[in-house]
Amino acid sequence: MEKSNNVTVFILLGLSKNKNTEILCFILFLFCYIAIYIGNVLIMVSITCSRLTEQPMHFFLNYLSLSDLCYTSTVTPKLITGLLAERKIISYSSCMTQLFTTHFFGSIEIFIFTGMPYDHCVAICKPLHYTIIMSRWRCNAIIIACCTGGFTHSASQFLLTIFLPFCGLNEIDHYFCDVYPLLKLACSNTHIIGLLVIANSGLIALVTFVILMVSFFFIWYSIRAYSAESHSNALSTCSSHITVIVLFFVPALFIYIRPATTFPEDKTFALFYTIIAPIFNPLIYTLRNMEMKNALRKVWCQHILLESKQLF
Template identity: 45%
Template sequence: MAVFAMFLTFYILTLIGNILIVITIIYDRRLHTPMYFFLSNLSFIDVCHSTVTVPKMLIDTWSEEKLISFEACVTQMFFLHLFACTEIFLLTVMAYDRYVAICKPLQYMTVMNWKVCVLLAVALWTGGTIHSISLTSLTIKLPYCGPDEIDSFFCDVPQVIKLACTDTHIIEILIVSNSGLISVVCFVVLVVSYAVILVSLRQQISEGRRKALSTCAAHLTVVTLFLVTPLLNPIIYTLRNEDMKNALNKFMGRVERRGKK
C-alpha cells in the first residue's frame, strides 16, 4: 500500500507538472520561442515516458499474478525506447539551440526559425521511431521457448532476449552498438556545445551572462539527471527560469479568477 501510494503520488505530480508546462507555453505568447517549443516537447515526452511503465507497475502492486501478454510487452518495449531515444535527441537539439542563442545571438532567429524548429522536431521523433523499430524488430524475430516470465516490472530488450532459445550474442552486440552509438554521439555534441557556450560567456556582460548561465544550468541539470524521474524536469525549469515562473503565475492567476466567477 505504501509503495503504491508513493509511486501514484510521483506519477500524478509528474503528469500535473509537465502538462502544466505545456499548457503554460501554449497559453503565453511570450514563450512562443524555439527554446520553449523544445521544452514543451520535453514535457510531453516525459508524460508519455512515465505512462509507458508506471500504470502497469501500479496495477502489479495490487495483483498477485503479475502477468503481461506478449503483444503488450512488445508494445511497452517499443514506446519505452521511442520516448527514451527521442528525449536524448531532444536534449541534444536543446543544447544546440542554446549554443546558437548565446554564441550567435544576431543570427539566432535566422538559424533557429520556425521552419528549422519544426524540421528538427520531426527529425528527432523520426530518429526515435527508427531506433525503436530496429530494436523491437530484432527482438521479436528471435525464437522463444520459455520460461515466459520476466523478473522486472517492465519489458525491455535485455530482459526479453534472455528468454530466447538461441544464441543472442550477435543481437546483443547490435543492440549495444545501436544504443551506444546514439548515446556517444549525443554526449559529444552536448559536451562540445556547452564547452563553447562557457567560453563565450566569459566575454559577455554580467547580466547577460547570469541569465544565460541560469538557462544552461537548468538544461545541464536535466541532462545529468536523465535517468531520474521526469518529475524533476518541471521543477528544475520553473525554479531556475524567471520567464516560466512569471508565465505560470499569470496562467494560474487567470485560472483562479475564472474559478471564482
C-alpha cells in the same frame, strides 16, 4: 529461424519480493507519477496559452514535456499497478508494445535534449542572428527529425526482439519489458543481436551525451567575456539542463553501452531515466525559469478569475 509461440504471457518480477517495500514503492511512485503528470500538463498548457510558444527554447520545452509525459506513461502505470498485484503478468503483445513505445518516446526525449543546447549555442554565440537561424521552420524541422530518429530507433529495437524464439522461460527480472531481459529468456544464440543493441541504443546514448557535453563546454567557453549578470544567467540555464541530462544519461549508459548482460542493479538504475529524471524536468524548467513562472501565474490566475466571474 522459426519463432516459437510457447510463451503468450510474461511474468514481471518487479523491484522487490518484500510486500512492505512494494507498498512503500507504490505510494512513492504514485506520488511521482501524479507530480510528473500535473507538472508537464501545466507546462504544456501555460506555454501553448501564452506568447512563450513563439520562443524556440519554450517551443522545445513544450515538446519535451509532451514526450516526457508519454515516455513515463509507458512504464510507470504498469509498475504502480504491479506493485499491489500478487502476480505481475503482461501479455506478449503488450510487452512488445511497451518495448516499442518506451524506446520511441525515450529516444525522442534524448534527441530533443540534444536540440535544446543547439538553441542555447545560437542564442549565446550569435544573438543578432538568433531569430533568423532559429526560425519556426527550423524548429519544426528539428522536432520532425527527433520524431523520425525516435521511430527509426524503436522500430529497429522492436524488430530485433519480435522474432526472438521463447520456448518456456517467461519470468522477466525487471519491472518493464526491455531488450536485454528479453534476450536473456530467448532460447537461441543472441550474441549478434546483443551487439546490434549496443550499436543502436548504446551508441545513440553515448554519442548524444558527448555532443551535449561538448555543446555545454562550447557555451561556457563563449560566455567567459560576458558581464557577470549575463554569465550567471547563462550558467544557471545550462546547469539546470546538465542536471537533468546526467540523471537521464549516466544510468542509461550504464545499462546499454555494455555487452548484453543483466544485473540486479539494472532495475534501480532504470528508475533514474524512467521516473526520477522525468519528475525533475518540470521542477527544473519552471522553478529556475522566470519567464515560465510568469506564464504560469498569468495563465492560471486568469483562468481562476474567469471562473470566479462566471460563478457570480
